[in-house]
Amino acid sequence: MILLTCPCCGPRNVSEFAYGGSLADRPDPADATPREWRDYLYLRDNTRGWVTERWYHRAGCRQFFVVERDTVTDETRDPPAVVDLMPAEPPTAEPPASEGAP
Amino acid sequence: MARPGLGRRGGTRPPRYSAAGLVSHGLTHRDWTPMWRRHELEPVYDVVIIGGGVHGLAAAYYLAANHGISNVAVLDKGYIGGGGSGRNTAILRSNYLTPEGVRFYERSMDLYRGLAADLNFNVMFARRGHLTLAHNDGSLRTMRWRAEVNKLQGVDSEVIGPDEIKRLVPYMDVSAAARYPVLGALYHPPGGIIRHDAVVWGYARGADARGVHIHQDTEVTGIDVAHGKVTGVRTSRGPVSAPVVLNCTAGWSTLICDMAGVQVPVQTFPLQAAVTEPVRPFLDAVVVSGSLHVYVSQTDRGELVFGASVDPYPSYSMRGSLDFIEGLAGHVLELMPSLARLRLLRQWAGLCDMTPDFSPIMGPTPVDGFLVDIGWGTYGFKAGPVSGEAMAATIAAGKPPPLIAPFGLDRFAEGRLLGEKGAASVGH
Numbered sequence: 423m424i425l426l427t428c429p430c431c432g433p434r435n436v437s438e439f440a441y442g443g444s445l446a447d448r449p450d451p452a453d454a455t456p457r458e459w460r461d462y463l464y465l466r467d468n469t470r471g472w473v474t475e476r477w478y479h480r481a482g483c484r485q486f487f488v489v490e491r492d493t494v495t496d497e498t499r500d501p502p503a504v505v506d507l508m509p510a511e512p513p514t515a516e517p518p519a520s521e522g523a524p
Numbered sequence: 525m526a527r528p529g530l531g532r533r534g535g536t537r538p539p540r541y542s543a544a545g546l547v548s549h550g551l552t553h554r555d556w557t558p559m560w561r562r563h564e565l566e567p568v569y570d571v572v573i574i575g576g577g578v579h580g581l582a583a584a585y586y587l588a589a590n591h592g593i594s595n596v597a598v599l600d601k602g603y604i605g606g607g608g609s610g611r612n613t614a615i616l617r618s619n620y621l622t623p624e625g626v627r628f629y630e631r632s633m634d635l636y637r638g639l640a641a642d643l644n645f646n647v648m649f650a651r652r653g654h655l656t657l658a659h660n661d662g663s664l665r666t667m668r669w670r671a672e673v674n675k676l677q678g679v680d681s682e683v684i685g686p687d688e689i690k691r692l693v694p695y696m697d698v699s700a701a702a703r704y705p706v707l708g709a710l711y712h713p714p715g716g717i718i719r720h721d722a723v724v725w726g727y728a729r730g731a732d733a734r735g736v737h738i739h740q741d742t743e744v745t746g747i748d749v750a751h752g753k754v755t756g757v758r759t760s761r762g763p764v765s766a767p768v769v770l771n772c773t774a775g776w777s778t779l780i781c782d783m784a785g786v787q788v789p790v791q792t793f794p795l796q797a798a799v800t801e802p803v804r805p806f807l808d809a810v811v812v813s814g815s816l817h818v819y820v821s822q823t824d825r826g827e828l829v830f831g832a833s834v835d836p837y838p839s840y841s842m843r844g845s846l847d848f849i850e851g852l853a854g855h856v857l858e859l860m861p862s863l864a865r866l867r868l869l870r871q872w873a874g875l876c877d878m879t880p881d882f883s884p885i886m887g888p889t890p891v892d893g894f895l896v897d898i899g900w901g902t903y904g905f906k907a908g909p910v911s912g913e914a915m916a917a918t919i920a921a922g923k924p925p926p927l928i929a930p931f932g933l934d935r936f937a938e939g940r941l942l943g944e945k946g947a948a949s950v951g952h
Contacts, residue, residue: 424845437847441837457937464789464880464936468778470840493792496841 429502430483442476442486470494476505540644559725560732565739565761569597571919572757572764574744574780575772576600577609578720578905579897581727582912583770583919584736585643590913591920594735597766599759601743605724608774611842611874612905613797613831615810615821617654617715619674619681621666624930625883625944626677628910631927633714635909645726647718648824652809654715655689657859659704659815667710674712684711692809695860703858704815715810717821720905727912747783747894754784754893768919770895775840775875777898786889789936790877790899793834794841796848798871800863802826816855828866830856834876834902844871876901881941886911887924887932895919896933903944 425433444466449458467473473493478486486505491498539545539557549556571587573580576598588594600606616636618629640647658664667683674681686698689709698706728738739761746758747769756765771780775792807822817833832852835845849871857864878901879885885899897915900907914928924932930942 424847435847436837436845437851460937460939461787465787466789466791466838468791468838470776470779470792493838494840496839496843 426477426489426498427502428479428482428485429487429504430485431479434479434482438479438481440478440480442478444473444475445488472499477502559729560738563737563739565742565759565764566597566737567762567764569737569764569766570595571597571768571770572766573598573770573772574757575607575774575776576604576728576738576740577607577772577774578605578724578727578908579609579774579900579911579915580770580772581724581731581738582908583772583897583915584738584912585727585731585734586913586916587919588731588734588736591916593916593920596731596736597764598731598736598738599742599744599757600738600740601760603740604728604738605721607776608874608876608900608904609720609724609908611797611872612720613819613821613829614717614720614823614905615654615715615819615831616649616718616906617712617810618679618906619654619656619670619710619712619715621670621673621944622883622942623673623677624942626674626679628927628931629903629907630677630679631913632907632910635913636718636906639723639726639909643726643730645722645729647722647726649716649718650824651714651716652821653692654712654810655692655812656710656712657689657706657811657813657815658708658710659706659813661707663814664708667708670710679712680714681710681712683708693807693811695806695862696811697859697861704813717810717823719824723905723908727908744780744783747780749784749891749894752890752892754891768893768895770897770915770919772897772915774898774900774904775877777877777896781889781896781898784889784891784894786891786894786896788885788889788896788898788933789880790885791838792840793837793876793878794839794873795832795834795876795902796844796852796871796873797829797831798844798849798852798868799823799830800828800866801869803828803866811859813855813859816858818852818855818859820856820859827869828863834878835873840875842873842875844873876904878902880936882944883942884911884931885933886915886928887918889933 426436427433487502489498489502490500580598584596584598618633620626658667671681671683685708690698743760744757748755754769773780778790781788802825810821812819819831821829879899886897918924
């Protein structure tokens with residue numbers, strides 16, 4: 423792969439980016455069985471063909487984004503999308519244990 | 525399992541190579557006997573080996589030579605030695621970090637040292653000495669650790685200082701003014717280089733002479749499993765039934781395992797290498813720098829062979845890239861500034877099947893009769909003979925020999941990982 427298109431910065435050399443891994447659902451650490459947890463840690467699809475994966479533009483805008491890439495030719499397709507790692511409303515926010523300063 | 529009289533199947537056995545034979549051929553200009561023969565794909569074999577690289581062919585050779593099992597087919601979708609066996613940088617060493625790893629690779633070095641005589645084929649093994657450079661305190665500490673583990677296993681390995689390095693490699697910049705000063709090195713005198721194609725051809729010739737069928741241009745398209753037991757493979761040239769199927773396919777290993785429904789913790793990464801124009805011999809030792817992600821050796825033809833770490837993302841692409849060459853050239857010149865005018869001839873990539881602990885996976889799988897010899901990552905070529913010998917013993921005895929017992933697929937589920945990342949020749 424030579425060029426990767428960042429949604430913010432446009433096409434850049436791949437050496438500017440860090441690979442963020444394929445999109446895998448993490449099992450809940452509280453009730454995952456050891457087997458589920460080991461599968462999550464070690465097993466990857468290793469697809470030969472199109473994959474959807476996360477990249478990080480570390481030498482540019484420092485945004486995570488999602489790319490579709492063919493692992494045989496290293497071509498990418500579709501405009502990449504920035505990943506919102508910090509949603510505006512955290513879904514499981516606990517109420518504070520005590521009131522803070524007034 | 526062996527069928528009697530298989531050694532003569534499908535034609536005459538090729539003659540032994542000798543000086544007298546060479547002179548006689550030179551004078552008479554007779555055609556050379558092909559090193560291995562072409563066969564029809566038979567419907568039944570005792571063992572089917574998928575992947576015609578050094579691992580698959582060595583396994584076939586030792587099955588026939590050590591255990592008398594010669595009704596074996598080696599299937600390759602391209603030509604033999606066209607994958608990792610023809611794309612590696614042909615460096616041999618046994619200075620690993622874990623005792624299991626050191627024992628295993630030392631056995632491989634033993635086999636490599638006697639391989640030319642064993643196969644009656646010149647594999648051009650050259651003992652050159654192997655230097656792993658340390659550029660900081662942390663790596664110097666790892667070198668001392670490795671040296672002590674190596675010595676305990678009887679492997680010649682020691683930590684040396686910059687003066688000794690300069691004596692071994694006069695062109696190296698060991699000054700304190702370097703961007704990454706060389707503080708010391710792990711010196712492994714038995715390390716060296718070999719002609720990798722010759723190893724593949726030698727094993728192919730030896731296996732063929734003992735009755736093994738080598739099928740090139742034969743792609744495996746499916747694996748038949750019935751009641752948890754493997755029954756055969758489907759190929760682009762028709763189906764083959766076999767009670768034992770061995771997967772030796774390196775970068776493509778997960779694709780084959782998927783056909784049998786076996787999940788393995790392997791990801792495929794390309795590793796790039798490059799070679800320069802040939803120059804007069806000046807570099808005897810193999811020089812490796814983990815911090816600079818580069819290893820350098822000079823072949824018998826005079827070319828400098830450069831290798832690097834694996835690319836930082838998984839891919840099946842075997843094309844070289846410009847940013848790799850830029851980084852590599854900078855790092856080589858950091859070590860040996862006088863190479864600045866040397867031109868690169870070509871670059872390529874090979875596929876490495878990386879495991880989470882940087883150690884291979886050898887032995888049985890949950891599917892009865894389906895064995896794997898995969899996950900070699902960046903160490904595959906130097907382990908070819910010993911893994912072939914061990915996998916042949918596994919097939920013959922029905923269970924892995926003690927030498928490879930720690931490398932089973934079950935170690936991931938049981939949490940017995942064998943961390944070899946510290947002995948990876950370059951950082952990953």
